[in-house]
Amino acid sequence: MDSGDGERTDERERAEMNQTAAADPAAAAQEGASEGFDLGTMLMGKVTDGPYLDFGPWRLNLPQWDPIQIGGLALDLSPTKNSIFLLLAAVLVVLTFGLVGRTFRKLEADEAPSGFANFVEALIVFFRDNVVRANIGRGADQFTPFILTLFFFILYMNLLGLVPFGVSASASLSVTAALAFLSFLWVEVAGFRALGPAGYARTIFYAPRGLHPVGAAVMLVIMTPVEAMGKLTKPFALAIRLFANMTAGKILILALLGLAFVFGDPGTQLGVAGGSVIMASAITLLKVFVSFLQAFIFAMLTAVFIGLIRHAH
Secondary structure, three states: OOHHHHHHHHHHHHHHHHHHHHHOHHHHHHHHHHHOOOHHHHHHHHHOOOOEEEEOOEEEEOOOOOOEEEOOEEEOOOOOHHHHHHHHHHHHHHHHHHHHHHHHHHOOOOOOOOHHHHHHHHHHHHHHHHHHHHHHOOOHHHHHHHHHHHHHHHHHHHHHOOOOOOOOHHHOHHHHHHHHHHHHHHHHHHHHHHHHHHHHHHOOOOOOOOOOHHHHHHHHHHHHHHHHHHHHHHHHHHHHHHHHHHHHHHHHHHHHHHHHHHOOOHHHHHHHHHHHHHHHHHHHHHHHHHHHHHHHHHHHHHHHHHHHHHOOO
16 A cells, blocks of 8 residues: 555544544543544534534434535535524524514514613614714714624624534624624725725825925835725725634634543543533633623724725825
């Protein structure tokens, strides 16, 4: 057997072992004791997207469809675990605002809401006054629905990853990149509408007024690439920040729980498992706070970027 066949055989054996780890932890522990449990491969299988949903030892394979050909582009609309939980988060957003709106329609003019509707109203007022109006200024209320939708949508995606058998779609770079691109469009369109064509062009082709024509030309050559890159780095930072924070928390929790399979000795394994569960539980509580924080940061920075471009000189 040549080295290529040997490497393929080893990879196949590792894949089978980690599939066993996902389906049967006890069997994984015994097999890991004898052959060595590949924690890294298990982690990658859990944090990457796939056409299935895991429910403990059971796996539900999602239906797969043929890609749609649009010219030379193949568009695959087959469902994956990230897309399923992304749609679930969207449904929760619609239900949240639908139920709250229905509650408010039933109230009298001088009557205050209670319970969940009161909590959501407090969040809405906080975002309107301290995030949207504070950062955008005049005409800010027109952006409040978008900023609120961003916050709740990201929050639900983050929190769904903490429920049993749940998946955090915001731990996917493609999802955070799409959200950042949507934020980028809102920022640039808001700037174009507020500044007009000439004013918006100055946010890219920048040269201080009063310079000699030669100096202005030099500044344009230097500053135009800088300004253009600045427009792209903002959504890039939004996408990477959310993706990195949600992925890191998930990997850390799974890594701590996976340590129980690394140690083959029963006594050592029991002690490590107890410590792993305690630390993973503490990090899970911290991740609840991080889920709210990252959703807030994404929404707030979007409002900040809209305010900055609308008031650019």
